[in-house]
Amino acid sequence: MNARTEPAEAGPSATARPPLVREILLVVGLFLVYKFGRQLATGHTAEAYRNAGRVWDWERTLHLPGEGSVQSLLLHGDTLAHIANTYYATVHFPATVAFLVWLYLKRPAHYVWARRVLAALTGAALVLHLVFPLAPPRMLAAAGLVDTAKVYGPSVYGPPQTDTLSNQFAAMPSLHFGWALMVAIGLIVATRSHWRWLWLLHPLVTLVVIVGTANHYWMDALVAAALLGIALAITHPPHRTAATAGRAQEKLAPAEPQENVLVGAVR
Template sequence: MGISEIAAVRPAAPDRRATALRRALRELGLVAALFLLYKVARLAVAGRVSTALANGESVWHLERLFHLPNEAAVQRPVLAHDLLVHLANGYYAYVHFPATAAALIWLYARHPAHYLWTRRMLAGLTAAALALHLLVPLAPPRLTTLTGMVDTGRAYGPAVYGPPDTDALSNQYAAMPSLHVGWAIAVAVALVAVTRGRPRWLWLAHPLATLLVVVSTGNHYWLDGIVAAIMLAAVCLLLPAPDTGRRPSCSPPRQRSAD
């Protein structure tokens, strides 16, 4: 094969970069579409504050019926130490989206098949969560008077949300399921799948820490995280396995007979 034929088969570097850029922009567009869908859901929930507050009290009573730990009891030792409060608030405000984005970028560059699988997981979970947000508006513990919990973001900072009656940028009455917990589980599952050795299980520390943070800051009930995990499991069951390009072999390789 001559040089001209090789050049015809192999695309030039600028073409490959342009293709990669178009793919990256397409992925960015998909993420932006998810964000716009969430904004639409925020407008749809507006005006249902009383229902969201009543549902918050119902969830609180339901958790006591199931003998789940009291969220306020988890928050009290955190409030006793300013450092713990600021660490929890900082984790809630600054780790969730950057950690998810960093994981997706790394998977996109190093494990494209698992990136696609993870993106589908996140999209499926987010779509299901939006449907539940519309059906069951739910006030978080920090906005439900019955819980007696402190809004640590507003009391200590940094505050992610503004006053709920004037905040048009976020849906503060969509506590169930917790996308913080659901996305953290999805990221951990994907990273466990592409790494090797026992240390890979340390990725599960991220969703566990996220669950403790969202509860101790008064942003979610235990059931919000549990429902997120159940919904994510359902989404995973509906998704095809990542196509890594390798065919699984369940039988031992055949031995070549001696001549």
């Protein structure tokens, strides 16, 4: 997808790029806090299953489509299910890192804004994981769904009883979807290409994948989108610099009549 860039801004009006080492430490630190924080929600298995039943009932009350309708699309053959599992396992984190790196190098002001939004979203998600542990639909017998990662591979999770690297009872909200949606929004805001709206395919594909693989409920994505909306609302977007405003004014200014130019040249 074409992410057309604008001319680099020079001078004091240009946004200074944050120190690289500080940003690496900050992003890694936030990620580790989140990963270790999720572990605090482990050990609430019974509550997680009760909440799963509640979410399933809420979705039926709201007449949301069954997750099985999406999964059935992936189960026509082993290939689609395997591709979906691979997407779930390999795209989420690298795509978000690549997004932040590109913004850091090309759009420093947008990078600071996006990092703050992602930090707010992730922090809110951690709180919800702690207060509302939730078993994913692949673990809910009433859902009647297939654990596609276990059947078709690849799988990023081990048995819940022995998996010490991840908390599988933290389905709501889905950061797979929340981060993907922020990546799309961030690139749409930071670029000017007419094709930039195609970045919305990333969260759309992610939504199909997380639901179709039975790793998340529809409501996990809805709650993630709501939290992201709040994070965007409370985080100030990047301001236009003086240099950018000057270029915009030049584009909007009416052209000088040709006869005035000729008269000036004669004088």
